[in-house]
Amino acid sequence: MIELRHISKTYNRSSPNAVVALDDVSLVIPEKSFVVVVGSNGSGKSTLLNILAGTAKPDDGQIMINGKDITHVSDFERSKWIARIFQNPMMGTSPELSVLENFRLASLRMEKKKFRIGTGEAFRKLVKEKITMLGLGLESKLDQPMGTLSGGQRQALTLLMAVMPVHTGKEEAKILLMDEPTAALDPKTSALILELADKIIKEFNLTVIFVTHQLKDALRYGDRILSMEGGKVTRDLAYQSKIKLTIPELYGWFE
Amino acid sequence: MNFYLTAVLLGLGFASLALGIFISMRIFNIPDITTDGSFTLGGAVTAVLLSQHVSMPVIFVAAFLSGAIAGAMTGFIHTRLKVNALLAGILVMTALYSVNLALMGRSNIPLIDIPTIFSLANFIHGEVAQQAFVLVLFVLLLWQLMGWVLKTDFGLAMRATGNNESMIRALGVNTNRMKIIGLGLANGLTALSGFLITQIQGFADINMGIGIVILGLGSVMIGEIFSKTFSVKSIYVQLIAVIAGSVIFRLILAFALSIGIDPLYLKLVVAAFVLLVVSIPNLKKAND
Numbered sequence: 001m002i003e004l005r006h007i008s009k010t011y012n013r014s015s016p017n018a019v020v021a022l023d024d025v026s027l028v029i030p031e032k033s034f035v036v037v038v039g040s041n042g043s044g045k046s047t048l049l050n051i052l053a054g055t056a057k058p059d060d061g062q063i064m065i066n067g068k069d070i071t072h073v074s075d076f077e078r079s080k081w082i083a084r085i086f087q088n089p090m091m092g093t094s095p096e097l098s099v100l101e102n103f104r105l106a107s108l109r110m111e112k113k114k115f116r117i118g119t120g121e122a123f124r125k126l127v128k129e130k131i132t133m134l135g136l137g138l139e140s141k142l143d144q145p146m147g148t149l150s151g152g153q154r155q156a157l158t159l160l161m162a163v164m165p166v167h168t169g170k171e172e173a174k175i176l177l178m179d180e181p182t183a184a185l186d187p188k189t190s191a192l193i194l195e196l197a198d199k200i201i202k203e204f205n206l207t208v209i210f211v212t213h214q215l216k217d218a219l220r221y222g223d224r225i226l227s228m229e230g231g232k233v234t235r236d237l238a239y240q241s242k243i244k245l246t247i248p249e250l251y252g253w254f255e
Numbered sequence: 256m257n258f259y260l261t262a263v264l265l266g267l268g269f270a271s272l273a274l275g276i277f278i279s280m281r282i283f284n285i286p287d288i289t290t291d292g293s294f295t296l297g298g299a300v301t302a303v304l305l306s307q308h309v310s311m312p313v314i315f316v317a318a319f320l321s322g323a324i325a326g327a328m329t330g331f332i333h334t335r336l337k338v339n340a341l342l343a344g345i346l347v348m349t350a351l352y353s354v355n356l357a358l359m360g361r362s363n364i365p366l367i368d369i370p371t372i373f374s375l376a377n378f379i380h381g382e383v384a385q386q387a388f389v390l391v392l393f394v395l396l397l398w399q400l401m402g403w404v405l406k407t408d409f410g411l412a413m414r415a416t417g418n419n420e421s422m423i424r425a426l427g428v429n430t431n432r433m434k435i436i437g438l439g440l441a442n443g444l445t446a447l448s449g450f451l452i453t454q455i456q457g458f459a460d461i462n463m464g465i466g467i468v469i470l471g472l473g474s475v476m477i478g479e480i481f482s483k484t485f486s487v488k489s490i491y492v493q494l495i496a497v498i499a500g501s502v503i504f505r506l507i508l509a510f511a512l513s514i515g516i517d518p519l520y521l522k523l524v525v526a527a528f529v530l531l532v533v534s535i536p537n538l539k540k541a542n543d
Contacts, residue, residue, distance in 0.1 A: 075424055075425070076427050077427070080427070095419065097411060102415075104411060108408055110427060113408040113428065114409055118408045119406070
Protein backbone atom coordinates (compact mmCIF):
# COMPACT_ATOMS: atom_id res chain seq x y z
CA MET A 1 0.00 0.00 0.00
CA ILE A 2 1.15 3.50 -0.88
CA GLU A 3 0.23 6.43 1.34
CA LEU A 4 0.91 10.10 0.71
CA ARG A 5 0.26 12.37 3.68
CA HIS A 6 -0.05 16.11 3.12
CA ILE A 7 2.60 16.25 0.41
CA SER A 8 3.54 19.73 -0.82
CA LYS A 9 6.17 20.67 -3.34
CA THR A 10 7.04 24.10 -4.72
CA TYR A 11 9.77 24.60 -7.30
CA ASN A 12 11.96 27.74 -7.08
CA ARG A 13 10.38 28.40 -3.72
CA SER A 14 12.04 31.65 -2.75
CA SER A 15 11.97 33.26 -6.19
CA PRO A 16 9.29 35.19 -8.07
CA ASN A 17 9.02 32.21 -10.46
CA ALA A 18 7.82 29.90 -7.70
CA VAL A 19 5.67 27.09 -9.09
CA VAL A 20 3.39 25.12 -6.81
CA ALA A 21 3.60 21.57 -8.17
CA LEU A 22 1.82 19.75 -5.34
CA ASP A 23 -0.39 21.41 -2.76
CA ASP A 24 -1.16 19.36 0.35
CA VAL A 25 -1.91 16.12 -1.50
CA SER A 26 -3.03 13.13 0.55
CA LEU A 27 -3.70 9.84 -1.14
CA VAL A 28 -4.07 6.19 -0.22
CA ILE A 29 -3.42 3.61 -2.90
CA PRO A 30 -4.17 0.06 -1.76
CA GLU A 31 -2.17 -2.88 -3.05
CA LYS A 32 -2.96 -4.17 -6.53
CA SER A 33 -4.85 -1.06 -7.58
CA PHE A 34 -4.29 0.38 -11.03
CA VAL A 35 -4.67 4.15 -10.76
CA VAL A 36 -4.89 6.34 -13.84
CA VAL A 37 -3.91 10.00 -13.41
CA VAL A 38 -5.04 12.67 -15.86
CA GLY A 39 -4.60 16.44 -15.84
CA SER A 40 -3.30 19.24 -18.00
CA ASN A 41 0.36 20.15 -18.27
CA GLY A 42 1.71 21.58 -15.04
CA SER A 43 -1.06 20.06 -12.93
CA GLY A 44 1.44 18.12 -10.82
CA LYS A 45 1.09 14.60 -12.29
CA SER A 46 4.76 14.13 -13.05
CA THR A 47 5.83 15.66 -9.76
CA LEU A 48 3.57 13.15 -8.01
CA LEU A 49 5.46 10.30 -9.71
CA ASN A 50 8.84 11.91 -9.06
CA ILE A 51 8.02 12.33 -5.37
CA LEU A 52 7.08 8.66 -5.17
CA ALA A 53 10.18 7.55 -7.06
CA GLY A 54 12.37 9.78 -4.90
CA THR A 55 13.86 11.88 -7.70
CA ALA A 56 12.09 14.90 -6.18
CA LYS A 57 11.91 15.59 -2.45
CA PRO A 58 8.70 16.96 -0.93
CA ASP A 59 8.89 20.23 1.02
CA ASP A 60 6.32 18.86 3.43
CA GLY A 61 4.55 15.63 4.14
CA GLN A 62 5.23 11.95 4.42
CA ILE A 63 5.44 9.05 1.97
CA MET A 64 4.72 5.56 3.26
CA ILE A 65 5.05 2.21 1.51
CA ASN A 66 3.57 -0.80 3.29
CA GLY A 67 3.51 1.22 6.50
CA LYS A 68 7.18 2.17 6.26
CA ASP A 69 8.10 5.85 6.11
CA ILE A 70 10.27 6.28 3.01
CA THR A 71 10.19 10.09 2.82
CA HIS A 72 13.95 10.29 3.32
CA VAL A 73 14.92 7.13 1.46
CA SER A 74 16.91 8.03 -1.67
CA ASP A 75 15.68 7.20 -5.16
CA PHE A 76 18.13 4.37 -5.81
CA GLU A 77 17.12 2.67 -2.58
CA ARG A 78 13.42 2.85 -3.44
CA SER A 79 14.08 0.54 -6.38
CA LYS A 80 13.45 -2.21 -3.84
CA TRP A 81 9.74 -1.42 -4.12
CA ILE A 82 9.35 0.70 -7.21
CA ALA A 83 9.92 0.11 -10.92
CA ARG A 84 9.63 2.99 -13.40
CA ILE A 85 8.66 3.29 -17.02
CA PHE A 86 9.75 6.66 -18.38
CA GLN A 87 8.04 8.83 -20.96
CA ASN A 88 11.12 8.75 -23.16
CA PRO A 89 11.64 5.12 -24.31
CA MET A 90 15.40 5.77 -24.34
CA MET A 91 15.44 6.54 -20.61
CA GLY A 92 14.62 3.05 -19.38
CA THR A 93 17.50 1.16 -20.95
CA SER A 94 21.23 1.51 -21.41
CA PRO A 95 21.92 1.88 -25.17
CA GLU A 96 25.48 0.58 -25.25
CA LEU A 97 24.85 -2.52 -23.17
CA SER A 98 23.34 -5.54 -24.88
CA VAL A 99 19.71 -6.53 -24.41
CA LEU A 100 20.82 -9.41 -22.20
CA GLU A 101 23.02 -7.15 -20.06
CA ASN A 102 20.16 -4.68 -19.61
CA PHE A 103 17.97 -7.53 -18.39
CA ARG A 104 20.69 -8.66 -16.03
CA LEU A 105 20.84 -5.24 -14.37
CA ALA A 106 17.04 -5.10 -14.22
CA SER A 107 16.89 -8.50 -12.51
CA LEU A 108 19.22 -7.09 -9.82
CA ARG A 109 17.06 -4.04 -9.18
CA MET A 110 16.58 -5.00 -5.54
CA GLU A 111 20.07 -6.39 -4.92
CA LYS A 112 23.74 -5.43 -4.83
CA LYS A 113 25.63 -5.65 -8.10
CA LYS A 114 28.55 -7.89 -7.24
CA PHE A 115 31.76 -9.00 -8.89
CA ARG A 116 30.36 -12.06 -10.57
CA ILE A 117 29.30 -12.87 -14.09
CA GLY A 118 25.54 -13.20 -14.11
CA THR A 119 24.80 -13.41 -17.81
CA GLY A 120 25.43 -17.15 -18.11
CA GLU A 121 23.41 -19.78 -19.98
CA ALA A 122 20.67 -20.19 -17.37
CA PHE A 123 19.96 -16.47 -17.30
CA ARG A 124 20.10 -16.22 -21.09
CA LYS A 125 17.52 -19.01 -21.36
CA LEU A 126 15.18 -17.26 -18.93
CA VAL A 127 15.40 -13.92 -20.75
CA LYS A 128 14.99 -15.58 -24.12
CA GLU A 129 11.84 -17.34 -22.93
CA LYS A 130 10.34 -14.09 -21.60
CA ILE A 131 11.22 -12.07 -24.70
CA THR A 132 9.83 -14.75 -27.01
CA MET A 133 6.45 -14.28 -25.35
CA LEU A 134 6.41 -10.67 -26.57
CA GLY A 135 6.09 -11.98 -30.11
CA LEU A 136 8.20 -9.15 -31.51
CA GLY A 137 11.01 -11.38 -32.75
CA LEU A 138 13.48 -9.76 -30.34
CA GLU A 139 14.66 -13.07 -28.87
CA SER A 140 17.28 -13.31 -31.62
CA LYS A 141 18.73 -9.94 -30.63
CA LEU A 142 19.88 -10.70 -27.08
CA ASP A 143 23.47 -9.74 -27.84
CA GLN A 144 22.69 -6.57 -29.77
CA PRO A 145 23.29 -3.22 -28.14
CA MET A 146 19.96 -1.92 -26.81
CA GLY A 147 20.56 1.33 -28.72
CA THR A 148 20.06 -0.42 -32.06
CA LEU A 149 16.40 -1.14 -31.27
CA SER A 150 13.46 1.16 -31.94
CA GLY A 151 11.68 3.21 -29.27
CA GLY A 152 8.72 0.84 -29.23
CA GLN A 153 10.90 -2.23 -28.93
CA ARG A 154 12.87 -0.63 -26.12
CA GLN A 155 9.72 0.38 -24.26
CA ALA A 156 8.34 -3.16 -24.55
CA LEU A 157 11.59 -4.56 -23.17
CA THR A 158 11.59 -1.97 -20.37
CA LEU A 159 8.20 -3.30 -19.31
CA LEU A 160 9.52 -6.86 -19.18
CA MET A 161 12.56 -5.62 -17.31
CA ALA A 162 10.33 -4.10 -14.64
CA VAL A 163 9.20 -7.56 -13.53
CA MET A 164 12.54 -9.34 -13.94
CA PRO A 165 13.26 -9.45 -10.19
CA VAL A 166 10.11 -11.55 -9.76
CA HIS A 167 11.40 -14.07 -12.29
CA THR A 168 14.59 -14.46 -10.34
CA GLY A 169 12.75 -15.09 -7.09
CA LYS A 170 12.39 -11.61 -5.58
CA GLU A 171 8.91 -10.76 -4.45
CA GLU A 172 8.79 -7.43 -2.68
CA ALA A 173 8.80 -4.89 -5.49
CA LYS A 174 5.29 -4.57 -6.70
CA ILE A 175 4.84 -0.94 -7.60
CA LEU A 176 5.01 0.27 -11.17
CA LEU A 177 5.11 3.97 -12.06
CA MET A 178 4.34 4.82 -15.68
CA ASP A 179 4.74 8.43 -16.83
CA GLU A 180 3.10 8.72 -20.27
CA PRO A 181 4.93 5.59 -21.43
CA THR A 182 3.59 5.82 -24.98
CA ALA A 183 3.83 9.57 -25.59
CA ALA A 184 6.75 9.11 -27.98
CA LEU A 185 5.30 6.15 -29.89
CA ASP A 186 3.06 5.78 -32.93
CA PRO A 187 -0.59 4.75 -32.29
CA LYS A 188 -0.11 1.10 -33.24
CA THR A 189 2.99 0.57 -31.13
CA SER A 190 1.38 2.58 -28.38
CA ALA A 191 -1.62 0.23 -28.25
CA LEU A 192 0.68 -2.78 -28.27
CA ILE A 193 2.75 -1.45 -25.36
CA LEU A 194 -0.32 -0.70 -23.23
CA GLU A 195 -1.85 -4.13 -23.90
CA LEU A 196 1.44 -5.66 -22.84
CA ALA A 197 1.58 -3.47 -19.72
CA ASP A 198 -1.98 -4.45 -18.80
CA LYS A 199 -1.14 -8.13 -19.18
CA ILE A 200 2.00 -7.87 -17.06
CA ILE A 201 0.21 -5.81 -14.41
CA LYS A 202 -2.53 -8.44 -14.06
CA GLU A 203 -0.17 -11.39 -14.17
CA PHE A 204 2.07 -10.00 -11.41
CA ASN A 205 -0.61 -8.18 -9.37
CA LEU A 206 1.27 -4.91 -9.55
CA THR A 207 0.20 -1.69 -7.90
CA VAL A 208 0.24 0.86 -10.70
CA ILE A 209 0.16 4.60 -11.13
CA PHE A 210 -0.31 5.47 -14.79
CA VAL A 211 -0.07 9.09 -15.95
CA THR A 212 -1.52 9.70 -19.39
CA HIS A 213 -2.76 12.41 -21.73
CA GLN A 214 -4.64 9.91 -23.89
CA LEU A 215 -8.24 10.03 -22.68
CA LYS A 216 -9.09 6.81 -24.51
CA ASP A 217 -6.36 4.97 -22.65
CA ALA A 218 -7.43 6.59 -19.40
CA LEU A 219 -10.86 5.03 -19.86
CA ARG A 220 -9.73 1.64 -21.12
CA TYR A 221 -7.18 0.86 -18.42
CA GLY A 222 -7.14 0.91 -14.65
CA ASP A 223 -9.66 0.57 -11.86
CA ARG A 224 -9.51 4.09 -10.47
CA ILE A 225 -9.03 7.51 -12.02
CA LEU A 226 -7.67 10.73 -10.51
CA SER A 227 -7.62 14.13 -12.10
CA MET A 228 -5.19 16.78 -11.00
CA GLU A 229 -5.26 20.53 -11.30
CA GLY A 230 -2.98 23.18 -9.82
CA GLY A 231 -1.18 20.63 -7.65
CA LYS A 232 -4.33 19.20 -6.11
CA VAL A 233 -6.31 16.04 -6.70
CA THR A 234 -9.64 17.39 -7.91
CA ARG A 235 -11.47 14.18 -8.79
CA ASP A 236 -11.08 10.61 -7.58
CA LEU A 237 -13.39 7.98 -9.07
CA ALA A 238 -13.41 4.33 -8.07
CA TYR A 239 -14.00 1.47 -10.50
CA GLN A 240 -17.82 1.58 -10.46
CA SER A 241 -17.93 5.25 -11.44
CA LYS A 242 -14.93 4.98 -13.74
CA ILE A 243 -16.56 2.42 -16.04
CA LYS A 244 -19.51 4.76 -16.57
CA LEU A 245 -17.26 7.63 -17.70
CA THR A 246 -17.37 8.67 -21.35
CA ILE A 247 -14.77 10.52 -23.38
CA PRO A 248 -16.89 13.72 -23.65
CA GLU A 249 -17.34 13.71 -19.88
CA LEU A 250 -13.64 13.19 -19.32
CA TYR A 251 -12.89 15.87 -21.89
CA GLY A 252 -15.11 18.21 -19.91
CA TRP A 253 -12.77 17.85 -16.92
CA PHE A 254 -10.21 19.86 -18.84
CA GLU A 255 -12.54 22.74 -19.75
CA MET B 256 64.83 -1.10 -35.28
CA ASN B 257 65.64 -0.91 -31.58
CA PHE B 258 64.21 2.57 -31.72
CA TYR B 259 60.77 1.24 -32.68
CA LEU B 260 61.04 -1.62 -30.19
CA THR B 261 61.53 0.94 -27.43
CA ALA B 262 58.46 2.76 -28.70
CA VAL B 263 56.42 -0.45 -28.47
CA LEU B 264 57.62 -1.06 -24.92
CA LEU B 265 56.70 2.49 -23.91
CA GLY B 266 53.31 1.98 -25.56
CA LEU B 267 52.77 -1.11 -23.40
CA GLY B 268 53.88 0.87 -20.35
CA PHE B 269 51.29 3.52 -21.15
CA ALA B 270 48.55 0.94 -21.88
CA SER B 271 47.46 1.01 -18.25
CA LEU B 272 47.00 4.78 -18.45
CA ALA B 273 45.04 4.41 -21.68
CA LEU B 274 42.73 1.88 -20.00
CA GLY B 275 42.32 4.32 -17.11
CA ILE B 276 41.25 7.04 -19.52
CA PHE B 277 38.97 4.51 -21.24
CA ILE B 278 37.17 4.09 -17.91
CA SER B 279 36.89 7.78 -17.04
CA MET B 280 36.17 9.11 -20.52
CA ARG B 281 34.40 6.30 -22.35
CA ILE B 282 32.60 4.52 -19.53
CA PHE B 283 31.79 7.47 -17.27
CA ASN B 284 31.86 10.31 -19.82
CA ILE B 285 33.99 12.34 -17.45
CA PRO B 286 36.99 14.30 -18.81
CA ASP B 287 39.43 13.54 -16.01
CA ILE B 288 42.54 15.71 -15.79
CA THR B 289 43.61 14.17 -12.47
CA THR B 290 45.66 11.88 -14.75
CA ASP B 291 48.62 14.26 -15.03
CA GLY B 292 49.01 14.27 -11.26
CA SER B 293 48.20 10.63 -10.54
CA PHE B 294 50.66 9.43 -13.19
CA THR B 295 53.49 11.35 -11.50
CA LEU B 296 52.19 10.22 -8.11
CA GLY B 297 52.52 6.58 -9.19
CA GLY B 298 56.05 7.30 -10.41
CA ALA B 299 57.02 9.21 -7.26
CA VAL B 300 55.72 6.51 -4.91
CA THR B 301 57.56 3.88 -6.95
CA ALA B 302 60.89 5.76 -6.98
CA VAL B 303 60.78 6.62 -3.29
CA LEU B 304 59.88 3.09 -2.20
CA LEU B 305 62.34 1.48 -4.62
CA SER B 306 65.21 3.52 -3.22
CA GLN B 307 64.10 2.37 0.26
CA HIS B 308 64.35 -1.23 -1.02
CA VAL B 309 60.72 -2.02 -0.26
CA SER B 310 59.51 -5.29 -1.80
CA MET B 311 58.04 -5.12 -5.30
CA PRO B 312 54.47 -6.33 -4.52
CA VAL B 313 54.16 -3.68 -1.80
CA ILE B 314 55.36 -0.97 -4.18
CA PHE B 315 52.91 -2.17 -6.82
CA VAL B 316 49.95 -2.01 -4.44
CA ALA B 317 51.09 1.33 -2.98
CA ALA B 318 51.38 2.89 -6.44
CA PHE B 319 47.91 1.69 -7.43
CA LEU B 320 46.33 2.80 -4.16
CA SER B 321 47.96 6.25 -4.27
CA GLY B 322 46.42 6.89 -7.69
CA ALA B 323 43.12 5.37 -6.63
CA ILE B 324 42.87 7.70 -3.64
CA ALA B 325 43.66 10.73 -5.82
CA GLY B 326 40.96 9.68 -8.32
CA ALA B 327 38.45 8.99 -5.58
CA MET B 328 39.06 12.51 -4.28
CA THR B 329 38.29 13.96 -7.69
CA GLY B 330 35.15 11.81 -7.72
CA PHE B 331 34.18 13.01 -4.27
CA ILE B 332 34.70 16.68 -5.16
CA HIS B 333 32.69 16.21 -8.34
CA THR B 334 29.76 14.19 -6.98
CA ARG B 335 29.39 15.29 -3.35
CA LEU B 336 30.60 18.88 -3.55
CA LYS B 337 28.96 19.27 -7.00
CA VAL B 338 32.03 20.79 -8.61
CA ASN B 339 32.32 20.52 -12.39
CA ALA B 340 34.26 17.34 -13.25
CA LEU B 341 36.93 19.14 -15.25
CA LEU B 342 37.57 21.63 -12.44
CA ALA B 343 37.56 18.86 -9.81
CA GLY B 344 40.30 17.10 -11.79
CA ILE B 345 42.32 20.29 -12.20
CA LEU B 346 42.09 20.98 -8.46
CA VAL B 347 43.36 17.53 -7.49
CA MET B 348 46.03 17.59 -10.19
CA THR B 349 47.30 20.96 -8.95
CA ALA B 350 47.35 19.80 -5.35
CA LEU B 351 49.16 16.61 -6.37
CA TYR B 352 52.08 18.61 -7.76
CA SER B 353 52.95 19.71 -4.22
CA VAL B 354 52.19 16.28 -2.80
CA ASN B 355 54.52 14.66 -5.34
CA LEU B 356 57.29 17.16 -4.67
CA ALA B 357 56.95 16.61 -0.93
CA LEU B 358 57.00 12.82 -1.41
CA MET B 359 60.10 12.91 -3.60
CA GLY B 360 61.90 15.55 -1.55
CA ARG B 361 63.49 16.85 -4.77
CA SER B 362 62.44 17.17 -8.37
CA ASN B 363 64.15 14.04 -9.69
CA ILE B 364 64.95 10.61 -8.24
CA PRO B 365 67.29 8.49 -10.38
CA LEU B 366 67.18 4.71 -9.90
CA ILE B 367 70.78 3.71 -10.39
CA ASP B 368 71.77 0.11 -9.65
CA ILE B 369 68.41 -0.58 -8.05
CA PRO B 370 66.63 -3.78 -9.13
CA THR B 371 63.29 -3.00 -10.82
CA ILE B 372 60.23 -5.05 -11.69
CA PHE B 373 62.05 -6.07 -14.85
CA SER B 374 64.73 -7.75 -12.77
CA LEU B 375 62.06 -10.34 -11.92
CA ALA B 376 62.60 -11.68 -15.43
CA ASN B 377 66.36 -12.10 -14.95
CA PHE B 378 66.12 -15.66 -16.26
CA ILE B 379 66.00 -13.95 -19.67
CA HIS B 380 69.11 -12.37 -21.16
CA GLY B 381 69.18 -8.72 -22.08
CA GLU B 382 67.49 -5.72 -20.57
CA VAL B 383 65.12 -5.09 -23.47
CA ALA B 384 63.98 -8.70 -23.54
CA GLN B 385 63.29 -8.60 -19.80
CA GLN B 386 61.26 -5.43 -20.21
CA ALA B 387 59.36 -6.90 -23.13
CA PHE B 388 58.55 -10.06 -21.17
CA VAL B 389 57.32 -8.26 -18.06
CA LEU B 390 55.37 -5.61 -19.96
CA VAL B 391 53.60 -8.09 -22.24
CA LEU B 392 52.73 -10.28 -19.28
CA PHE B 393 51.50 -7.28 -17.29
CA VAL B 394 49.34 -5.93 -20.11
CA LEU B 395 47.84 -9.36 -20.84
CA LEU B 396 46.89 -9.88 -17.21
CA LEU B 397 45.48 -6.36 -16.94
CA TRP B 398 43.48 -6.87 -20.14
CA GLN B 399 41.93 -10.11 -18.87
CA LEU B 400 41.17 -8.67 -15.45
CA MET B 401 39.57 -5.49 -16.81
CA GLY B 402 37.52 -7.41 -19.36
CA TRP B 403 36.25 -9.69 -16.62
CA VAL B 404 35.41 -6.82 -14.25
CA LEU B 405 33.45 -4.99 -16.94
CA LYS B 406 31.39 -8.11 -17.62
CA THR B 407 30.48 -8.72 -13.99
CA ASP B 408 27.25 -7.37 -12.54
CA PHE B 409 29.26 -4.58 -10.91
CA GLY B 410 30.96 -3.76 -14.21
CA LEU B 411 27.63 -3.64 -16.02
CA ALA B 412 26.30 -1.22 -13.41
CA MET B 413 29.44 0.86 -13.92
CA ARG B 414 28.97 0.98 -17.69
CA ALA B 415 25.29 1.83 -17.35
CA THR B 416 26.17 4.70 -14.97
CA GLY B 417 27.99 6.57 -17.71
CA ASN B 418 25.50 5.46 -20.31
CA ASN B 419 22.13 6.21 -18.75
CA GLU B 420 22.24 7.55 -15.23
CA SER B 421 18.50 7.86 -14.60
CA MET B 422 17.95 4.25 -15.67
CA ILE B 423 20.62 2.77 -13.45
CA ARG B 424 19.50 4.84 -10.45
CA ALA B 425 15.99 3.50 -10.99
CA LEU B 426 17.61 0.05 -10.93
CA GLY B 427 19.08 0.67 -7.50
CA VAL B 428 22.61 1.96 -8.11
CA ASN B 429 24.09 4.84 -6.14
CA THR B 430 25.68 6.57 -9.13
CA ASN B 431 27.67 9.04 -7.03
CA ARG B 432 29.37 6.20 -5.22
CA MET B 433 29.89 4.44 -8.55
CA LYS B 434 31.62 7.49 -10.06
CA ILE B 435 33.94 7.79 -7.05
CA ILE B 436 34.90 4.12 -7.39
CA GLY B 437 35.26 4.48 -11.17
CA LEU B 438 37.54 7.51 -11.02
CA GLY B 439 39.50 5.75 -8.28
CA LEU B 440 39.99 2.72 -10.51
CA ALA B 441 40.88 4.89 -13.53
CA ASN B 442 43.56 6.80 -11.64
CA GLY B 443 44.84 3.67 -9.94
CA LEU B 444 45.51 2.32 -13.42
CA THR B 445 47.13 5.62 -14.42
CA ALA B 446 49.41 5.43 -11.38
CA LEU B 447 50.40 1.91 -12.46
CA SER B 448 51.58 3.43 -15.73
CA GLY B 449 53.68 5.84 -13.66
CA PHE B 450 55.00 2.79 -11.76
CA LEU B 451 56.06 1.08 -15.01
CA ILE B 452 57.38 4.12 -16.90
CA THR B 453 59.53 5.19 -13.95
CA GLN B 454 61.18 1.77 -13.99
CA ILE B 455 61.55 1.74 -17.78
CA GLN B 456 63.25 5.12 -17.91
CA GLY B 457 65.14 4.62 -14.66
CA PHE B 458 64.03 7.76 -12.85
CA ALA B 459 61.01 9.64 -11.57
CA ASP B 460 60.64 13.31 -12.36
CA ILE B 461 58.22 15.87 -10.98
CA ASN B 462 57.34 16.93 -14.53
CA MET B 463 56.90 13.45 -16.00
CA GLY B 464 53.11 13.75 -15.96
CA ILE B 465 52.70 17.12 -17.65
CA GLY B 466 50.35 16.75 -20.59
CA ILE B 467 50.28 12.97 -20.22
CA VAL B 468 46.47 12.85 -20.33
CA ILE B 469 46.65 13.46 -24.08
CA LEU B 470 48.45 10.12 -24.51
CA GLY B 471 45.52 8.33 -22.93
CA LEU B 472 42.94 10.30 -24.89
CA GLY B 473 44.76 9.66 -28.15
CA SER B 474 45.07 5.94 -27.45
CA VAL B 475 41.40 5.61 -26.55
CA MET B 476 40.41 7.44 -29.72
CA ILE B 477 42.61 5.31 -31.95
CA GLY B 478 41.05 2.26 -30.33
CA GLU B 479 37.62 3.75 -30.83
CA ILE B 480 38.13 4.28 -34.55
CA PHE B 481 38.98 0.60 -34.82
CA SER B 482 35.98 -0.46 -32.69
CA LYS B 483 33.58 1.75 -34.66
CA THR B 484 34.92 0.71 -38.08
CA PHE B 485 34.44 -2.98 -37.32
CA SER B 486 31.40 -2.37 -35.06
CA VAL B 487 33.04 -4.26 -32.22
CA LYS B 488 30.64 -5.30 -29.47
CA SER B 489 32.90 -7.40 -27.26
CA ILE B 490 34.33 -5.43 -24.38
CA TYR B 491 37.51 -7.54 -24.51
CA VAL B 492 38.13 -6.49 -28.12
CA GLN B 493 37.39 -2.86 -27.28
CA LEU B 494 39.99 -3.00 -24.52
CA ILE B 495 42.64 -4.62 -26.72
CA ALA B 496 41.94 -1.90 -29.31
CA VAL B 497 42.74 0.74 -26.68
CA ILE B 498 45.94 -1.10 -25.75
CA ALA B 499 46.87 -1.28 -29.43
CA GLY B 500 46.02 2.42 -29.67
CA SER B 501 48.59 3.15 -26.98
CA VAL B 502 51.30 1.25 -28.89
CA ILE B 503 50.34 2.81 -32.23
CA PHE B 504 50.48 6.27 -30.70
CA ARG B 505 54.04 5.65 -29.51
CA LEU B 506 55.07 4.25 -32.89
CA ILE B 507 53.76 7.34 -34.65
CA LEU B 508 55.73 9.57 -32.29
CA ALA B 509 58.84 7.48 -32.93
CA PHE B 510 58.23 7.78 -36.64
CA ALA B 511 57.86 11.56 -36.35
CA LEU B 512 61.21 11.75 -34.56
CA SER B 513 62.90 9.42 -37.04
CA ILE B 514 61.96 11.56 -40.01
CA GLY B 515 63.78 14.39 -38.33
CA ILE B 516 61.09 16.42 -36.59
CA ASP B 517 62.71 18.56 -33.92
CA PRO B 518 61.81 17.11 -30.46
CA LEU B 519 61.00 20.71 -29.57
CA TYR B 520 57.85 20.33 -31.68
CA LEU B 521 56.90 16.90 -30.35
CA LYS B 522 53.93 18.13 -28.30
CA LEU B 523 52.73 20.10 -31.30
CA VAL B 524 52.86 16.90 -33.34
CA VAL B 525 50.98 15.05 -30.61
CA ALA B 526 48.24 17.68 -30.48
CA ALA B 527 47.92 17.79 -34.27
CA PHE B 528 47.78 14.01 -34.45
CA VAL B 529 45.09 13.70 -31.77
CA LEU B 530 43.10 16.44 -33.49
CA LEU B 531 43.32 14.46 -36.71
CA VAL B 532 42.18 11.25 -35.01
CA VAL B 533 39.29 13.00 -33.29
CA SER B 534 38.05 14.78 -36.37
CA ILE B 535 38.29 11.93 -38.92
CA PRO B 536 34.92 10.40 -37.90
CA ASN B 537 33.26 13.84 -38.04
CA LEU B 538 34.75 14.69 -41.42
CA LYS B 539 33.40 11.40 -42.76
CA LYS B 540 29.96 12.23 -41.41
CA ALA B 541 30.01 15.68 -43.00
CA ASN B 542 30.65 14.07 -46.37
CA ASP B 543 27.69 11.71 -46.10
